[in-house]
Amino acid sequence: MSTAEAPGWRKGTAGRNDGTVSGRNAPHGRTGRPPVTSRAQILDAARRLINRDGWEKLSIRRLATELGIGTMTLYHHVRDKEDLLLLLITEYADQVPQPDLPGEPRERIIATATLVHDALAAWPWAAEVLTADGFIGRLGESVWMVESIVAGAVDHGCTPEQAVHVFRHIWYYTVGEILVRAHSAQQAADAGRPADREPLFSGLDTSRMPHLVAIGDRWRTLSAQDTYSQGLRALVDGLLAQAASETPHRVAAAKRADGSAE
Amino acid sequence: MSTAEAPGWRKGTAGRNDGTVSGRNAPHGRTGRPPVTSRAQILDAARRLINRDGWEKLSIRRLATELGIGTMTLYHHVRDKEDLLLLLITEYADQVPQPDLPGEPRERIIATATLVHDALAAWPWAAEVLTADGFIGRLGESVWMVESIVAGAVDHGCTPEQAVHVFRHIWYYTVGEILVRAHSAQQAADAGRPADREPLFSGLDTSRMPHLVAIGDRWRTLSAQDTYSQGLRALVDGLLAQAASETPHRVAAAKRADGSAE
DNA sequence: AATACTTTTCGTACACGTACTGAAAGTACA
DNA sequence: TGTACTTTCAGTACGTGTACGAAAAGTATT
Numbered sequence: 001m002s003t004a005e006a007p008g009w010r011k012g013t014a015g016r017n018d019g020t021v022s023g024r025n026a027p028h029g030r031t032g033r034p035p036v037t038s039r040a041q042i043l044d045a046a047r048r049l050i051n052r053d054g055w056e057k058l059s060i061r062r063l064a065t066e067l068g069i070g071t072m073t074l075y076h077h078v079r080d081k082e083d084l085l086l087l088l089i090t091e092y093a094d095q096v097p098q099p100d101l102p103g104e105p106r107e108r109i110i111a112t113a114t115l116v117h118d119a120l121a122a123w124p125w126a127a128e129v130l131t132a133d134g135f136i137g138r139l140g141e142s143v144w145m146v147e148s149i150v151a152g153a154v155d156h157g158c159t160p161e162q163a164v165h166v167f168r169h170i171w172y173y174t175v176g177e178i179l180v181r182a183h184s185a186q187q188a189a190d191a192g193r194p195a196d197r198e199p200l201f202s203g204l205d206t207s208r209m210p211h212l213v214a215i216g217d218r219w220r221t222l223s224a225q226d227t228y229s230q231g232l233r234a235l236v237d238g239l240l241a242q243a244a245s246e247t248p249h250r251v252a253a254a255k256r257a258d259g260s261a262e
Numbered sequence: 263m264s265t266a267e268a269p270g271w272r273k274g275t276a277g278r279n280d281g282t283v284s285g286r287n288a289p290h291g292r293t294g295r296p297p298v299t300s301r302a303q304i305l306d307a308a309r310r311l312i313n314r315d316g317w318e319k320l321s322i323r324r325l326a327t328e329l330g331i332g333t334m335t336l337y338h339h340v341r342d343k344e345d346l347l348l349l350l351i352t353e354y355a356d357q358v359p360q361p362d363l364p365g366e367p368r369e370r371i372i373a374t375a376t377l378v379h380d381a382l383a384a385w386p387w388a389a390e391v392l393t394a395d396g397f398i399g400r401l402g403e404s405v406w407m408v409e410s411i412v413a414g415a416v417d418h419g420c421t422p423e424q425a426v427h428v429f430r431h432i433w434y435y436t437v438g439e440i441l442v443r444a445h446s447a448q449q450a451a452d453a454g455r456p457a458d459r460e461p462l463f464s465g466l467d468t469s470r471m472p473h474l475v476a477i478g479d480r481w482r483t484l485s486a487q488d489t490y491s492q493g494l495r496a497l498v499d500g501l502l503a504q505a506a507s508e509t510p511h512r513v514a515a516a517k518r519a520d521g522s523a524e
Numbered sequence: 525a526a527t528a529c530t531t532t533t534c535g536t537a538c539a540c541g542t543a544c545t546g547a548a549a550g551t552a553c554a
Numbered sequence: 555t556g557t558a559c560t561t562t563c564a565g566t567a568c569g570t571g572t573a574c575g576a577a578a579a580g581t582a583t584t
Binding site for chain 3: 031070
Binding site: 292293294295296321322323324333334337342343 | 539540541542543544548549550551552
């Protein structure tokens, strides 16, 4: 009858697993077979594996072998492989220190988004998990980044609802940039197939696609440039202007209140 | 010595595979064992499988079984599973008719981007391939969408280089929106875990994360709203304004030339 | 001490994508 | 006719994520 079954990953983000190094001794105070591995150990081992063999080589089976435990045992501490990566990345994100941010709302938004972007872009395997549902909700300490952006939008005069949308739009753009870039970088790493060296759009009809044909030989070069920050600025400017045009009073009031330059 | 080996997927996008229904008879004019399957048949079967069992059920093995051929045979007509999906999606994109587009550059950009977005968002499995390298380069007829956006940017006064960047930023934003949305839609379809029903950010420190706590109970609702077009408008406005501020002369000239309203 | 209950562990099994290898089935030329 | 060459086909095998279910190892209760 009692279908309790509460594996480790069911209780919330904060894994209250005792810090016993090995499963030896250690009074548990709770019933059931004593665990031989903790979530923390698993994450440690995963990091070790990634640092040693590269993140592509990280697999559930290898991880279990590294830990000297059965493969399926892992699934009592972690729901998925996705869950595992999510834990790794949020744990890392939580270690990013909160820097001094500009006081001016717009600049604060941009600085925070750039921070998020750079942090995530540094982890190639982040791409695997970035779009996972509930990513934002599973952030730990690092929710301050979300708060910072939302607060910036509100301080600039957005309504709370607008501010949430501002955050989401920035998130979309950032995720897209990272994902697209991650995939094309990966391919650039592969020994280039010859077809990937020739200019794009070369076989196109000049009369129907004049611009593409004209720029074709420079397309790859231009695409390789890092223009995240320009795009971000454009997006933020556009979003804030849009919000301002929807509810002009608030913006004016907010600007008067904090005396921002602009 | 002669390491010719030119499987079907090596020659460019246009698969010049003869349309023989079965491999029977059919003089080839070329040497080698006559193929029993064509790329077109494979794509047909894939579409059939997707329509019948859903795209999650599409696997290389099932597809081969459906076709009555050996699993590995598929790999002579298609490089990857990714390649297969890419072929499916570009073929579909090529069937989207080119509609009447607004004459005004900015509106033309937005209309085209919206078209791209809606077309891709309709295919849940597009998400699997959207970030694939060379996606743009492998478009067939539908490159007109790229041309349209680039042309719009140029017509508005952007340099060709700026126009390419405009396209890329729009592409990033669009891809991000689709991917994030696809993943959260998928989870919403799963029988909701109870943890996913409670409001976000409920356990947070009110003094440090005031905005998140305040909006927490509405976060999910707001995130569920479709705000692609607002975000797109904001982004495009921002990008065009940015380009204008970098090279003001061109913009003025372009505006005078085509007499756009603004 | 014996039994019930709870939690963790892990062996087995399935479907997947795909690398490798060699057989099969044609054409071209001797 | 036979031999070489080219292309396509497919069997086998590896490593993957993970569903399922049974065994193990504790505590709690009788």
